[in-house]
Amino acid sequence: xxxxxTLVLATAFQAALLLGTPATAxxxxxxxxxxxxxxxxxxxxxxxxxxxxxxxxVMSHGFTPRIRFVGELEVEHAVVEGLEExxxxxxxxxYLDFLLTRSFNLRAGMMLVPVGIINERHEPPVFNGVExxxxxxxIIPTTWFExxxxxxxxxxxxxxxxVLATAPLDAAEFSAAEGIREGQQHGAxxxxxxxxxxxxxxxxxxxxxxxxxxFWTGDSSFSVRGVDSAVRVGEADAxxxxxxxxxxxxxxxxxxxxxxxxxxxxxxxTGVSPNVASAMRGFYGEAAYRIWxxxxxxxxxxxxxxxxxxxxxxxxxxxxxxKLYDRHAWIVGATxxxxxxxxxxxxxxxxxxxxxxAKPSHGFNVGLGWWF
Amino acid sequence: MQTLLRVLGCFAxxxxxxxxxxxxxxxxVRISAERFSFTPSRIDxxxxxxxxxxxxxDDTSHGLRIExxxxxxxxxxxxxxxxxxxxxxxxxxxxxxxxxxxxxAGHNFMRGVIIVRAPAASR
Numbered sequence: 422x423x424x425x426x427t428l429v430l431a432t433a434f435q436a437a438l439l440l441g442t443p444a445t446a447x448x449x450x451x452x453x454x455x456x457x458x459x460x461x462x463x464x465x466x467x468x469x470x471x472x473x474x475x476x477x478x479v480m481s482h483g484f485t486p487r488i489r490f491v492g493e494l495e496v497e498h499a500v501v502e503g504l505e506e507x508x509x510x511x512x513x514x515x516y517l518d519f520l521l522t523r524s525f526n527l528r529a530g531m532m533l534v535p536v537g538i539i540n541e542r543h544e545p546p547v548f549n550g551v552e553x554x555x556x557x558x559x560i561i562p563t564t565w566f567e568x569x570x571x572x573x574x575x576x577x578x579x580x581x582x583x584v585l586a587t588a589p590l591d592a593a594e595f596s597a598a599e600g601i602r603e604g605q606q607h608g609a610x611x612x613x614x615x616x617x618x619x620x621x622x623x624x625x626x627x628x629x630x631x632x633x634x635x636f637w638t639g640d641s642s643f644s645v646r647g648v649d650s651a652v653r654v655g656e657a658d659a660x661x662x663x664x665x666x667x668x669x670x671x672x673x674x675x676x677x678x679x680x681x682x683x684x685x686x687x688x689x690x691t692g693v694s695p696n697v698a699s700a701m702r703g704f705y706g707e708a709a710y711r712i713w714x715x716x717x718x719x720x721x722x723x724x725x726x727x728x729x730x731x732x733x734x735x736x737x738x739x740x741x742x743x744k745l746y747d748r749h750a751w752i753v754g755a756t757x758x759x760x761x762x763x764x765x766x767x768x769x770x771x772x773x774x775x776x777x778x779a780k781p782s783h784g785f786n787v788g789l790g791w792w793f
Numbered sequence: 794m795q796t797l798l799r800v801l802g803c804f805a806x807x808x809x810x811x812x813x814x815x816x817x818x819x820x821x822v823r824i825s826a827e828r829f830s831f832t833p834s835r836i837d838x839x840x841x842x843x844x845x846x847x848x849x850x851d852d853t854s855h856g857l858r859i860e861x862x863x864x865x866x867x868x869x870x871x872x873x874x875x876x877x878x879x880x881x882x883x884x885x886x887x888x889x890x891x892x893x894x895x896x897x898a899g900h901n902f903m904r905g906v907i908i909v910r911a912p913a914a915s916r
Contacts, residue, residue: 454895481895486860489901518901523889526901533898541898546852547828573902575834581902625830662827662851716872761870762853792853792897 454479455493456544456792460551464770464784473499477513487520495564511607513566524574528585531608534565535583535621536635538658538671545790546764549709549724550752552786555772556730559600559748560673560703561656567617568608579626589617589639592650592683597696597743600732601652601675604641615640629663642679645686650679665711667722675701681737699737703730720758727751747775754786762792819879820844826868826892827851829899836907843881849874856894859907865893882909 455478463469476499480492492515498508516530533540539548539557543564548554557563569587576582588611590604606612617639624632635656642650658671677683680699688694709724729749733742754768766788773781822844825832838844848857850868857866859880866876882888892903 451895479895481900483893486858486891486893491895491901493898514898520891520901520904523887523904523906542828544828544897547897575904579834625832625834628832631830720871761850761872 452481454481454793456790458545458788458790461787462551462784463786464782479514489518489520491516491518511566513564522574524576525572526574527570527572529570531566531568532571532585532587534567534585534587534619534637536565536619536637536654536656537561537563537673538633538660538669539563540565544792545766545788546756546758546762546792549707549722549756549766550726550754550768550786551766551788552770554671554705554707554726555728555748555750556671556673556703556705559598559602559730559732560675560701561654562600562602562605565605566607567605568611569616571619579624581623581625583619583621585619587617587619588613589615589643590641590652591644592641592648592652592677592697593644593687593690595677595683595695595697597698597733598746600698600701601654601677604652612643614643617641629661631660633658641677642683645683645690648679648682648686650677650683652677665714667709667711668707669709670704670706672704673702677701681739684737684740694740696733696736696740696743698733698735698740698742700735701730701732702734703728705729717761718759720761722756722758724755725751725753744776745774745779749773764788764790766790822846824848824857824905825851826855826857826903828853828897829892829903831857831890831892831903831905834905836905838882838907838909839912840883840885840909841881841912843879846878846880848876848878853896854894855892855896855903857890858893859888859890861888864890867894880907882907885909885911 458475460472460474461469476496478494482490493513495511495513496508501508501510512531514531514533516528516532519527535541537557539553540563553563567587569585571583571585573583588606590601591606592604594603595601596603617637619637621633621635637654639652641652642648653676656673661668677697677699680697684694684697705726705728707724707726709722711722713719713721731747733746736742750770750772752768752770757765768786770784771781822836824846826848848866848868851871854870855868857868864878864880866878868876886909888907890905892900
């Protein structure tokens with residue numbers, strides 16, 4: 422037997438033995454954790470609203486140190502009532518991790534799609550601003566979760582990867598305003614005639630810096646007859662955190678093929694063209710500084726973020742872009758931490774667009790978020 | 794007399810020789826934990842080398858459990874506190890460590906490795 426084969430078999434055997442090791446008590450925290458967000462949003466000229474935006478419980482269990490379950494159940498907007506628009510209950514994560522080796526591990530179940538910064542880092546104390554960035558809402562759907570299988574690991578020199586095979590998006594739900602966001606199937610009797618592939622590579626080999634890149638690709642027109650729309654999402658991001666300074670940036674681009682026929686087919690079904698673009702694009706840069714760094718309860722971060730996001734970036738032939746959806750925003754604010762897991766947030770948002778008709782909007786937000 | 798001088802001479806030489814068994818300075822390895830990584834995530838040691846791990850967090854509480862050992866640390870949240878452990882390994886090998894306190898969506902990615910080598914093989 423060649424030495425390499427022997428090594429691979431030995432590693433697999435060793436991993437199988439470790440998978441069977443019983444869990445031991447230790448520093449493990451509670452099997453129940455979670456996060457919550459209460460928001461006050463005042464967007465002129467509308468009346469202000471008070472919204473218990475997210476109530477999320479995270480459950481974890483170690484069958485062994487190397488076979489772990491993670492589940493995340495979310496209630497959005499507090500109340501869910503049948504047949505009424507409003508809140509929602511979502512099973513955002515429910516997977517088993519089989520931790521085989523440092524470089525190769527398997528995951529199966531309902532998983533977060535690892536595209537962009539916020540999808541996997543969305544706990545309130547982790548990001549600045551009351552609401553998540555616009556780019557991570559309208560260009561990259563956040564929170565993006567889907568059922569499937571995948572692998573992840575660290576391949577040395579600070580390189581980490583994740584690859585997933587999941588159900589694709591449903592192009593019938595795409596729109597001019599919200600892009601691909603509503604196309605998620607969420608693992609609910611999801612159509613898997615086509616399988617989507619996601620990959621993310623992260624480099625952590627330089628101190629204080631994390632660089633990431635992701636892709637998502639899948640044929641998404643299974644519910645629209647006679648259309649062959651493939652969706653490709655490409656994304657790059659970076660985070661730099663040293664001392665009181667944190668910088669982050671993200672760029673995302675979405676391509677949708679056959680968008681002209683998709684629009685025509687959907688107009689035939691509903692009577693209205695969704696004006697889906699053939700390309701969408703967004704990017705943002707954020708600078709944050711810990712201006713008060715004197716320990717617990719004396720901990721304050723100020724930040725500024727600029728975002729540009731256009732869900733009508735390129736249109737298929739014969740379709741005119743709605744400039745209302747070519748948007749850019751400035752967000753300035755602060756996050757106060759009475760305790761590292763509690764974030765009191767305040768920000769001001771100026772959101773403008775290129776339409777020339779719709780005026781820019783101004784918003785003032787206050788948020789209280791916590792992780793436990 | 795000559796014998797006595799020889800003995801005294803040897804004793805003086807011994808005193809002048811560098812202390813061959815001088816106590817080695819124990820190495821301190823500082824590890825920073827932050828959602829969802831340890832920095833550094835790879836630590837190289839020699840067999841028998843005793844090091845002090847000093848672990849801090851830059852955000853929430855984390856855990857650090859070294860597989861195959863009794864080391865299982867509760868890392869306090871961001872602040873002046875740290876947690877320390879003195880470790881040494883009798884056998885060469887790869888000892889993986891991981892966060893064992895749920896810290897968010899990327900918790901299971903938060904892993905690292907201690908690579909212990911026989912002295913001749915150390916880098």
